[in-house]
Amino acid sequence: MFDLPGAWDEGLDDAQLEAATHGDAPLIVLAGAGTGKTRALTSRVAWLMERGVAADRILLLTFTRRAADDMLARASALIGAEPGTRRPRGGTFHAIAHRYVAAYAESLGLPGTFTVLDPGEAADLMDLLRGHHGLARTDVRMPRSATLVEAYSRCINTQRPLREVLAVDFPWCEPHLEEMADLFRAFTDRKRAGALLDFDDLLLYWRALLAHEQLGPHLASQFDHVLVDEYQDVNTLQVDIVRSLRPEGLGLTVVGDDAQAIYEFRGADARHLQDLAETWPDASVVRLERNFRSRQPILDLANAVRPAENNAQLRLHSDRPDGPRPRLVRCHDAPAEARAIADGILESFERGVTLREQAILVRAAHHSDLVEIELSIRRVPYRKFGGLRFLEAAHVKDFVTAARLLDNPHDDIAWFRLLRLHQGIGPARARALVAILHPETDDLLPHWADAVAAAPAAARTTLSATLDGLAVARGRTRPGERAEMVLQVLRPLLMMRYPDAAMRLEDLERLVATAAAVDDLPAWLAELTLDPPRSTGDLAGSPHLDEDYVVISTIHSAKGLEWSVVHLPHVIDGAFPSDMALKSPTGLAEERRLFYVAVTRARDELNLYTPLRMPHHRRARDDRHSFAPASRFLDDGAMAALKVVELNPVRHQIPVVAATAVTVDLTSLWH
DNA sequence: GGTAACTGGGTTTTT
């Protein structure tokens, strides 16, 4: 073991080395924040490959596609693999599932041209069906379609019956239990009939493949090693998948930290991590507690807020020299908070900390609204991650759905969306037209004339052009040409629809340019749906790598990342912890873990902000005059680790001049 | 009967 060439083990400490060089028995790595678990995992992949495990017999399951790509590239670099040599398989559960479902579509009774629905489209489908089922009643308010999809998804991901899910997580929906059950049955039927798969279906179908008598063992035997990152955030389906992949636990490596479980709302349960030791009594447990990231004063706060009930009982310690204590900045109101953050960023910048080394992490995407304005005014460039994704922008969705129609003309949701873009076609006419277009055969052309005839006179010309254009696009084979043709179809429609169409069309030009470089358009569209670009800049590739900008991110999207200086606004009850989260019994605990994740992103400096006066905030209004800690995260232990800074409210002085000195004169306009 | 345009109220987190 000591004569290995290469430097894959350079700088690893004992615990990391133990994890990296562990044999084939199941391995559980309990890794506190910032303890170099990515390094350990990467080194393990490198070690395995160096020991002769073929790259394509290693599967790395991560939380985002970027994390997988990152780790695989680093592992290849560690062992000095030639570019172009085989790389391990890696990706998110959903992305890998998509590959298998596509490859085994026939076995699953699916047409080869199925479509992946994003949650928004699943909600659209739910809406469509609700109409058919007389569930659009207005006398008793029904849950919104997004809520319906959430409840449905929770049932699937936790494998619990609807009755139970409603009782625990959606009590206000309980009166609608029967209707919802009916609706959900129709929902699954419709997805089946239309070859539409939502995110949950991908997991369900992959699990079904793995559970099959012959197919399952065959698929599992394709891998010698399966490594799963962020295991505290897996749900029941994912646990089943992992167990089917490694039925004996041999060659299984799992990394996680139950104090960082922040996806309960998505059906994840940190108990899955705790249960592992029982599932595989012979599993080895390695604990990573040495923090390479943060200075000790930041870890003191982290340890104070780290949930006590965590399984691992990890206590982080650092060998990094002392730095400044984290600050709790009490400011007058949210605008003052925004100014304070901008001041802080520019001060650090003056001291030589690049903007890229500084981040503003928020609980909810809109918490950064005021800071964004402040940064714009001061011309500080920033990029925002999380919140609204690029794909969720209406025009991008218009494009993706229209492009999907070329390969799956059964996709009613896509037709519905495309038809509604035409002037004069609303929900009702679109529904009628979908029924006409809805083909029994794969060939659409015979019905097109009927559809045009059925459209209102004002829409006929454009609709006819749209359908002609799609026919042309279908005739093209190269993905780039197909995409270009789809854009040509959309161009006039988007010009009519959006006042800012020019900007939106520019986005789509970029998207089409990217499409020109792929060889499988449907697969590319599915990948785009599963892991959309996190910010508009992502699409442009990275021509501006030297560009410096502050990162604004939701805490969820910041998981696994780190910055030298971190600013945490809105640390105040109602905002963070979010009052929405407090509705569920386990909500506060999850908020606390989220706070722990946020705090441990900082390497050198950490600033928490508490606006004392927050309009529109119930809780904050009550507390306006009190000097209690602003957030219930900040108990005595946490306060002891903090330095409180009182920020005097800075009033902008408004110069007052004589009343007659300022006049408004419009007469020159009327000449 | 259906669409477009406007108004007012509410806003978590994501594969």
Place this chain on the structure above:
DNA sequence: CCCAGTTACC
């Protein structure tokens, strides 16, 4: 900013 509800027009 997105949704539901209302109203005026086709």
